[in-house]
Amino acid sequence: MSRSAALELDGVVHQLPVVEGSEGELAIDISKLRDTTGYITLDDGYGNTGSCRSAITYIDGDAGILRYRGIPIEDLAGRSSFVETAWLVIFGKLPTVEERNRFADLLGENSMIDENMRKHFDGFPASAPPMAILSAMINTLSAHNPELWNVTDDDSMERAAAALMSKVRTIAAAAYKSSIGEPKVYPRYDLKYADHFLHMMFSVPYRDYQPTKEVTAALNLFLMLHADHEQNCSTSTVRMVASSKANLLASCAAGVCALWGPLHGGANVAVIEMLQSIQDMKMPVAEYVRKVKAKEDGIKLMGFGHRVYKNFDPRSRILKKAVDDVLAQQHASDPLLDIALELEAAALSDDYFVSRKLYPNVDFYSGILLRSLGIPLNMFTVMFAIGRMPGWIANWKEIHDDSKGRIYRPRQVYVGPTGQSWEPRSER
Ligand code: CMC
Numbered sequence: 001m002s003r004s005a006a007l008e009l010d011g012v013v014h015q016l017p018v019v020e021g022s023e024g025e026l027a028i029d030i031s032k033l034r035d036t037t038g039y040i041t042l043d044d045g046y047g048n049t050g051s052c053r054s055a056i057t058y059i060d061g062d063a064g065i066l067r068y069r070g071i072p073i074e075d076l077a078g079r080s081s082f083v084e085t086a087w088l089v090i091f092g093k094l095p096t097v098e099e100r101n102r103f104a105d106l107l108g109e110n111s112m113i114d115e116n117m118r119k120h121f122d123g124f125p126a127s128a129p130p131m132a133i134l135s136a137m138i139n140t141l142s143a144h145n146p147e148l149w150n151v152t153d154d155d156s157m158e159r160a161a162a163a164l165m166s167k168v169r170t171i172a173a174a175a176y177k178s179s180i181g182e183p184k185v186y187p188r189y190d191l192k193y194a195d196h197f198l199h200m201m202f203s204v205p206y207r208d209y210q211p212t213k214e215v216t217a218a219l220n221l222f223l224m225l226h227a228d229h230e231q232n233c234s235t236s237t238v239r240m241v242a243s244s245k246a247n248l249l250a251s252c253a254a255g256v257c258a259l260w261g262p263l264h265g266g267a268n269v270a271v272i273e274m275l276q277s278i279q280d281m282k283m284p285v286a287e288y289v290r291k292v293k294a295k296e297d298g299i300k301l302m303g304f305g306h307r308v309y310k311n312f313d314p315r316s317r318i319l320k321k322a323v324d325d326v327l328a329q330q331h332a333s334d335p336l337l338d339i340a341l342e343l344e345a346a347a348l349s350d351d352y353f354v355s356r357k358l359y360p361n362v363d364f365y366s367g368i369l370l371r372s373l374g375i376p377l378n379m380f381t382v383m384f385a386i387g388r389m390p391g392w393i394a395n396w397k398e399i400h401d402d403s404k405g406r407i408y409r410p411r412q413v414y415v416g417p418t419g420q421s422w423e424p425r426s427e428r
Contacts, residue, residue: 003026004016006016014036016219023060027050031163040413045307047234048360051231051236051408054231054398056089056230056395056398056405057228058070059229061308061311063308064311064314065314067311068227069088069092069108070219071094073225073318076224077225078217081192082193082224083107083193085226085390086103086165087099087100087390089391089394090393090397094254099142105314106158106166107193108189108190110166111187111196112136112160112170112186112188112393113174114144116144117141118184120136120137121174127179128178129350130379130382131177131260131382133207134168134171134172134175134382135254135257136253136261137175138164138168138171140247141167145163149163150351164249165193169196170200172379172382172385173185175382176201176206177201180195192216195211198215212329215326215373218326218369225315225319225362225366226362226383226387227387227389228390229391232264233256233258234256234388235388235391235392235395237254237255237258238254238392239408240254240408242257242400243399243405247399251392255385259381265384265388267302267303267361268367268370268381269270269367270397271303271363272336272368272371273302274302274382278343284410285346288343289301289343289346291354295402301343301353301358303340303365304359304360304365305356305358308316309361312359313359313362315362316361320360322365326369326372326373334371334372337368340364343406344360366384367380
């Protein structure tokens with residue numbers, strides 16, 4: 001029996017259909033509300049708004065569950081590679097060996113960027129934020145090999161997805177090399193995704209970088225855990241842009257810009273800056289927690305809290321263990337990890353955080369993991385973007401494949417001045 005919700009407005013009862021998701025989540029369909037009642041709904045920050053039906057990722061924020069295409073990330077972590085997970089996220093099922101190999105070949109074949117594009121890097125100052133370079137360069141890709149980005153069927157979709165994932169990796173490493181004044185390293189067809197990136201990041205003309213298997217595994221894990229996270233700010237941005245029928249590159253470049261902010265992907269930088277400043281000022285953790293609770297200067301415990309998770313972010317548990325493993329393998333320690341552990345323990349036993357259901361999110365430990373891999377701070381959010389690319393591509397594909405899709409166009413409640421008229425300048 002189909003359910004409905006009753007809404008009484010001005011003495012009239014309106015029946016609204018209820019939509020049920022495959023995991024039993026319930027949503028009231030208000031798509032005809034304005035037509036039938038004249039009302040719209042108002043939801044600052046979209047905390048209660050389902051903007052789409054999507055078959056890609058499922059999150060249960062109360063239970064701390066994250067699944068890609070129905071598969072829990074705990075199942076994928078340490079067993080699946082980033083490339084396999086990317087295919088799963090984009091195309092909806094785990095790839096066969098043949099599909100996996102074909103995609104890996106496409107990633108290898110498309111790793112070059114046009115030689116002329118390399119000149120663009122010289123136009124940026126060395127201090128340019130790599131996120132600015134990344135978003136600009138993704139758009140620039142559309143000026144080269146336009147046939148590559150023209151998605152008309154499954155084959156061209158797969159090629160475009162591989163080309164974007166692959167070229168983004170090359171662009172990110174080239175942006176880093178530019179920023180430190182080293183020659184850019186050309187791609188190498190024989191290397192797998194994570195090693196290929198590390199090669200372009202850390203090899204120099206006189207010495208090839210050789211990652212340990214633990215470093216390769218940790219980078220794969222980092223990227224895999226970031227592959228998708230349903231309708232977050234950047235993914236919603238990608239869908240918003242895609243809904244106007246904008247191409248894959250324009251939509252994903254917009255995603256990069258949305259990811260940049262410190263409340264979203266930029267939080268992995270903000271966490272390290274917070275830990276570093278606590279260390280530099282020799283501030284007791286209890287004092288930092290006091291300042292957060294007092295909301296002094298608007299400071300927050302970065303890497304804590306989430307719009308959807310009201311429990312542990314499952315990604316943070318996996319990343320915490322990965323940090324321990326990599327540091328143990330390197331026989332190294334990180335003083336920032338000690339501060340993070342102390343902060344976590346303090347927060348999880350403090351009523352301010354407990355009552356607000358604030359737990360560590362993906363960014364609390366991801367920066368410490370990236371540090372242990374030698375990734376510099378200004379590249380952290382770029383790393384998030386490389387990892388999130390499959391999710392953005394999958395969401396773009398969902399919009400692209402939906403022949404009945406409408407342009408995203410929310411309404412607003414206007415609260416500005418009314419009945420004004422133009423006044424001559426001399427009378428103002
Ligand atoms: N530290 C201290 N207080 C916090 C924090 C925090 N990290 N997060 C939320 N609060 C408080 C907030 O001040 C508010 O308190 P009150 O009820 O007294 O006004 C209450 O908790 C509810 O917070 P909210 O701002 O309504 O929560 P939100 O859902 O709008 O924001 C968030 C979610 C992730 C933006 C926020 O928790 C935050 O700013 N966290 C720190 C930044 C961060 O780690 N971002 C990464 C998010 S996960 C990865 C990603 O999406 O990219």
